[in-house]
Amino acid sequence: MARLHHVPLSPFCRKVRLSLAEKKIEVDLVEERYWEADPDFLRRNPAGKVPVVRLDGKMMSESAAICEYLEETRPEPPLMPKDPEARYEVRRLVSWFDDKFHHDVTSKLLYERVNKKITGQGYPDSRNVKDGAKAIKYHLDYMAWLLDQRRWLAGDVMTLADFAAAAHLSCLDYISDVDWNRSAVVKDWYAKIKSRPAFRSILADQVSGFRPPPHYADLDF
Amino acid sequence: MARLHHVPLSPFCRKVRLSLAEKKIEVDLVEERYWEADPDFLRRNPAGKVPVVRLDGKMMSESAAICEYLEETRPEPPLMPKDPEARYEVRRLVSWFDDKFHHDVTSKLLYERVNKKITGQGYPDSRNVKDGAKAIKYHLDYMAWLLDQRRWLAGDVMTLADFAAAAHLSCLDYISDVDWNRSAVVKDWYAKIKSRPAFRSILADQVSGFRPPPHYADLDF
Numbered sequence: 447m448a449r450l451h452h453v454p455l456s457p458f459c460r461k462v463r464l465s466l467a468e469k470k471i472e473v474d475l476v477e478e479r480y481w482e483a484d485p486d487f488l489r490r491n492p493a494g495k496v497p498v499v500r501l502d503g504k505m506m507s508e509s510a511a512i513c514e515y516l517e518e519t520r521p522e523p524p525l526m527p528k529d530p531e532a533r534y535e536v537r538r539l540v541s542w543f544d545d546k547f548h549h550d551v552t553s554k555l556l557y558e559r560v561n562k563k564i565t566g567q568g569y570p571d572s573r574n575v576k577d578g579a580k581a582i583k584y585h586l587d588y589m590a591w592l593l594d595q596r597r598w599l600a601g602d603v604m605t606l607a608d609f610a611a612a613a614h615l616s617c618l619d620y621i622s623d624v625d626w627n628r629s630a631v632v633k634d635w636y637a638k639i640k641s642r643p644a645f646r647s648i649l650a651d652q653v654s655g656f657r658p659p660p661h662y663a664d665l666d667f
Numbered sequence: 668m669a670r671l672h673h674v675p676l677s678p679f680c681r682k683v684r685l686s687l688a689e690k691k692i693e694v695d696l697v698e699e700r701y702w703e704a705d706p707d708f709l710r711r712n713p714a715g716k717v718p719v720v721r722l723d724g725k726m727m728s729e730s731a732a733i734c735e736y737l738e739e740t741r742p743e744p745p746l747m748p749k750d751p752e753a754r755y756e757v758r759r760l761v762s763w764f765d766d767k768f769h770h771d772v773t774s775k776l777l778y779e780r781v782n783k784k785i786t787g788q789g790y791p792d793s794r795n796v797k798d799g800a801k802a803i804k805y806h807l808d809y810m811a812w813l814l815d816q817r818r819w820l821a822g823d824v825m826t827l828a829d830f831a832a833a834a835h836l837s838c839l840d841y842i843s844d845v846d847w848n849r850s851a852v853v854k855d856w857y858a859k860i861k862s863r864p865a866f867r868s869i870l871a872d873q874v875s876g877f878r879p880p881p882h883y884a885d886l887d888f
Contacts, residue, residue: 492809493767504752508766510731511758518751530739531725537732545729546714588713 449500451478451490454651455560455620457552458509458544459497460613465513465606466499467644469520473499475647481565510540513606525606536600539607543614547585552614554578555623560656582618583628590629598635612639616648620658626667633667641665670721672699672711675872676781676841678773679730679765680718681834686734686827687720688865690741694720696868702786731761734827746827757821760828764835768806773835775799776844781877803839804849811850819856833860837869841879847888854888862886 448466450473452459466473478487480496491498491507498507502519506512517526526533555578558570589611592599600607615636618624626633639645649663661667669687671694673680687694699708701717712719712728719728723740727733738747747754776799779791810832813820821828836857839845847854860866870884882888 493763502752506755506759508759508762510762511755514758515751515755518754530736531723533739534727534732534736537735538727538729541729541731542714 448473449476450474451476451480451487451498452496453477453480454653455556455617455656456496457548457556457610457613457617460616460648461544461606461609462497462499462509462512463647464609464613464644465516465525467647468523468525468609468642469516471501471516471520510544513540513609517606525604525609527601527603527605532601536605536607539600540610543607543610547611547614550581551578551585552617554581556617556621559621559623560653563655564653579623582623583625586625586628586632589632589635593629593631593635604639608635608639612636612645616640616645620651620653620662621656622659626661637665637667640667669694670697671695672697672701672708672719673717674698674701675874676777676838676877677717678769678777678831678834678838681837681869682765682827682830683718683720683730683733684868685830685834685865686737686746688868689744689746689830689863690737692722692737692741731765734761734830738827746825746830748822748824748826753822757826757828760821761831764828764831768832768835771802772799772806773838775802777838777842780842780844781874784876785874800844803844804846807846807849807853810853810856814850814852814856825860829856829860833857833866837861837866841872841874841883842877843880847882858886858888861888 448471450459450462450466452463452475454477463473478496478498480487480494483494488494490505493507495507497509497512498505499512506515517524526536554574558574558578562568562570589599596602598604598608599611615624626636640649669692671680671683671687673684673696675698684694699717699719701708701715704715709715711726714728716728718730718733719726720733727736734746738745747757775795779795779799783789783791810820817823819825819829820832836845847857861870
């Protein structure tokens with residue numbers, strides 16, 4: 447049994463949750479108010495952020511390192527292809543979403559609308575929200591361009607790249623910030639990933655003070 | 668022959684340069700004024716940032732994905748151990764430096780003092796510089812704590828984690844922002860890594876308008 451210290455609307459935590467669930471590793475979820483810098487939590491992770499997972503008797507942090515570790519120690523079902531070029535493409539896209547998409551979109555929409563309120567940092571900056579709303583269109587178009595050529599984001603099989611992207615988009619969908627009408631291929635891709643058993647716990651998330659739209663948990667959205 | 672599009676004072680580019688050099692892959696360096704968003708460069712990398720490397724007939728971006736690809740296709744000499752737990756620790760530390768150290772220190776010192784001037788964004792924000800100067804002490808202490816228990820940052824062998832850390836610190840050392848008197852073990856570690864042949868090209872870097880201190884390229888600093 448793994449134990450994951452997380453917050454429900456963190457794309458990095460969701461990516462780890464999806465990997466754990468897809469690999470059928472049972473997990474005990476513990477919500478962590480990481481911004482309160484509780485000394486017990488800081489002892490578990492000096493970086494002071496989530497996700498932190500207790501697995502194989504070790505406390506582990508940094509979502510990318512955790513997911514690679516899971517892949518190396520629990521290879522079934524695989525979330526990375528075998529070929530080095532294909533693995534490169536998976537890792538490039540995981541970085542694309544966790545770095546660029548996060549910077550351009552997630553930090554400007556989710557963090558402004560949700561994290562600021564939860565952590566008592568005041569109101570959303572409307573300039574950031576406007577920039578994020580503009581940037582997500584460009585990113586959805588980039589995804590559509592990839593999915594016009596491939597069944598999944600990094601190639602013909604589902605990988606960590608799909609989980610990274612779905613982790614961000616599902617958090618933004620919780621606050622109605624994804625326009626699913628922009629691209630049919632992106633919507634189809636999300637419908638496929640949303641209907642996986644690994645996604646169930648994410649669709650059941652409830653964050654106090656923020657009610658998701660009805661389509662959030664609907665598989666026929 | 669690889670071709671690397673880079674800027675000299677980018678820790679992400681330096682990490683890739685160190686990996687290429689350690690694995691004895693000859694590289695043609697091309698300085699890229701990525702902030703000018705040249706259409707040719709954007710075609711090579713839609714994320715619009717460096718490093719971008721041309722290798723095995725492919726254009727590759729995202730330093731973490733590039734380094735993992737190098738490791739998988741050119742395993743000698745290894746920059747990652749074999750054991751999954753040890754590999755986790757390497758990746759955790761690479762993320763620590765490229766994410767947390769970058770956010771706390773590099774973006775607040777190097778980007779304020781150098782990148783802003785080069786890209787015509789004005790003067791350093793003194794609040795950021797002050798925060799960065801404070802944060803680097805905490806990070807050097809964390810490195811000292813690791814190096815009290817281990818020969819290299821992630822364990823008993825030199826790995827990508829050391830290159831990630833040295834890439835950031837060498838950029839900061841170029842602008843005299845590292846207090847090497849703070850910790851003898853950290854200084855010894857940097858002396859070891861600085862004296863490797865792979866480090867030579869980095870010590871020879873010259874950035875117009877910024878002269879490095881005499882100790883920057885001195886192996887007995």
